[in-house]
Amino acid sequence: MQRFIPNLLAAALAFSSVQAMAAADLVLFNGKVFTAEPGQGLVQAVAVQDGKILKVGSNAEINALADTGTQRIDLAGKVLMPGMIDTPQPPGGCRLQQHGGQPARRGQAIAGA
Numbered sequence: 758m759q760r761f762i763p764n765l766l767a768a769a770l771a772f773s774s775v776q777a778m779a780a781a782d783l784v785l786f787n788g789k790v791f792t793a794e795p796g797q798g799l800v801q802a803v804a805v806q807d808g809k810i811l812k813v814g815s816n817a818e819i820n821a822l823a824d825t826g827t828q829r830i831d832l833a834g835k836v837l838m839p840g841m842i843d844t845p846q847p848p849g850g851c852r853l854q855q856h857g858g859q860p861a862r863r864g865q866a867i868a869g870a
Contacts, residue, residue, distance in 0.1 A: 780806075780822060780823060780824035780826065780827050781804035781806050781812075781822045781827050782805055782806050782807065782827060782828065783804070783827065783828045783829075784802065784803075784804050784820060784822065784827055784828070785802060785830045785832055786802035786816045786820060786830070786832065787802070787816060787831050787832050787833060787834065788802065788832025788834060788835055788836065789801075789834065789836045789837070790802065790832075790836075790837045790838075791838040791839070792813055792839075793839055800814055801815050801816045801819070802814060802815065802818070802819035803819065803837065804822045804823070
């Protein structure tokens with residue numbers, strides 16, 4: 758039992774570092790990456806894995822996380838910054854359904870409303 762716990766801890770640490778060793782899916786490098794982190798200036802590159810930012814840093818740090826299957830995009834000095842996709846609907850672009858499944862016409866009262 759005394760050997761079991763240290764061996765279990767060693768195995769847990771070994772398996773937890775396997776994820777850290779996994780290669781990034783996407784590497785964006787040679788850019789000016791704005792992280793929006795207070796106190797952190799622009800960095801050169803970002804690594805993405807499973808749709809999430811894995812790490813930001815220098816070109817050398819981030820390129821070290823890539824392998825032959827990693828998609829690499831050279832930003833050529835361009836700025837990369839976080840954003841949000843917002844798809845507003847123009848007036849009349851979204852129509853409510855009347856009871857009975859028929860689209861409501863503009864200006865028409867909805868039955869039961």
